Amino acid sequence: MNIEDKILLNEVKKRNKKVFETLFYEYYPYLIRYAEGFIFEKQACEDIVQGLFVHFWEKCEKINIETSIKAYFYQSVKNRCLNHLRDLQIHDRHKLLHIEAAMNADDPSNWIDAEIFQKIQEAIEKLPPRMAELFKQKYLEGKKYHELANLHGISENTVKTEIQRAKEKLRNILLTSTSLKFFL
Helix, strand or coil: CCHHHHHHHHHHHCCCHHHHHHHHHHHHHHHHHHHHCCCCCHHHHHHHHHHHHHHHHHHCCCCCCCCCHHHHHHHHHHHHHHHHHHHHHHHHHHHHHHHHHHHHCCCHHHCCCHHHHHHHHHHHCCCCHHHHHHHHHHHHCCCCHHHHHHHHCCCHHHHHHHHHHHHHHHHHHHHHCCHHHHCC
């Protein structure tokens, strides 16, 4: 680390607000643009960079910078962005697992989350008409396979096949409608 960075870091460690503000205003806009290269949501980028500066101010005594303050800021923003993306992936994966569990449940009351239910409803509308009708009757009305076979004049195996295909199509539709497509 060069001598200027050592002086600046020591001043921040002494709680010199002017030096901290100078670093903030000097790097903030550049770090936001850098974060936008990872995350395409401005508010999330601002939160990440602001979080970095809060952490830097609160924990500066414990921070060991070996290269430069600039390199530390950029590496920290990159790590925070990657953590944010990982957390989004986990959140979306949990939503997807919840959707799949709801699709596999015989009782539609398992669809507690209104947002998830709405996404499923929209995805069902994208299915071919007979497939959508069979899926709705099975999972929304709670009808059994043999009832659906009798009602539609088709075999029970055909009903099972159509329901399975509907689940696969819904899974694909729902995957493409979440930010999981970014990770796949």
